[in-house]
Amino acid sequence: DTGVSQDPRHKITKRGQNVTFRCDPISEHNRLYWYRQTLGQGPEFLTYFQNEAQLEKSRLLSDRFSAERPKGSFSTLEIQRTEQGDSAMYLCASSPGQGASGYTFGSGTRLTVV
Amino acid sequence: GNSVTQMEGPVTLSEEAFLTINCTYTATGYPSLFWYVQYPGEGLQLLLKATKADDKGSNKGFEATYRKETTSFHLEKGSVQVSDSAVYFCALSDSFSGGYNKLIFGAGTRLAVHP
Numbered sequence: 001d002t003g004v005s006q007d008p009r010h011k012i013t014k015r016g017q018n019v020t021f022r023c024d025p026i027s028e029h030n031r032l033y034w035y036r037q038t039l040g041q042g043p044e045f046l047t048y049f050q051n052e053a054q055l056e057k058s059r060l061l062s063d064r065f066s067a068e069r070p071k072g073s074f075s076t077l078e079i080q081r082t083e084q085g086d087s088a089m090y091l092c093a094s095s096p097g098q099g100a101s102g103y104t105f106g107s108g109t110r111l112t113v114v
Numbered sequence: 115g116n117s118v119t120q121m122e123g124p125v126t127l128s129e130e131a132f133l134t135i136n137c138t139y140t141a142t143g144y145p146s147l148f149w150y151v152q153y154p155g156e157g158l159q160l161l162l163k164a165t166k167a168d169d170k171g172s173n174k175g176f177e178a179t180y181r182k183e184t185t186s187f188h189l190e191k192g193s194v195q196v197s198d199s200a201v202y203f204c205a206l207s208d209s210f211s212g213g214y215n216k217l218i219f220g221a222g223t224r225l226a227v228h229p
Binding site: 004040044056093106107108 | 118155156157158159160203205215216217218219220221222
């Protein structure tokens with residue numbers, strides 16, 4: 001297993017377009033997290049899945065954002081009608097269970113909205 | 115709410131110098147504390163952790179001690195190398211947040227080590 005994979009690594013899109021990112025967690029990890037990191041800031045929590053259930057969403061996740069994790073495997077994060085303020089690094093992480101020390105982060109998807 | 119404050123960067127040091135990056139936190143309950151490192155073009159990697167007061171986390175020559183009385187978790191290394199150049203993030207985990215572990219990060223401190 002090669003860790004947490006995210007695709008694409010970079011995405012440039014025009015304002016108003018929809019984008020979708022994919023995260024493939026470590027296969028035996030049942031917990032999956034999305035974070036957003038803007039320039040010069042630390043990552044901020046967006047949402048959390050345990051298996052296929054989305055159990056918490058941050059207030060940062062507006063109605064234009066939706067995340068899914070069908071069958072409890074890979075996850076997608078979609079942003080509709082992108083805005084320039086959505087430009088950020090979107091990080092995915094997975095863990096096998098309780099205990100944040102088990103977090104493994106992916107390399108992230110860098111989104112630039114022009 | 116819970117928060118983490120860490121010293122602003124960039125921190126610029128010569129090789130073999132002593133490193134301290136300050137981190138303080140605000141939290142209810144008894145959080146676990148972490149230092150993560152992000153090398154250019156790579157994902158966040160866990161550097162070290164401490165789960166209770168007076169615990170010392172250590173890894174790759176880095177150390178940090180969980181100080182409940184000063185709500186601090188300062189990162190130290192006795193002799194830095196050029197390869198330590200990266201962004202360092204202090205974070206806390208509130209294990210009471212719905213039964214899972216949400217991480218709250220500081221803003222990060224960029225370290226640049228010159229030969």
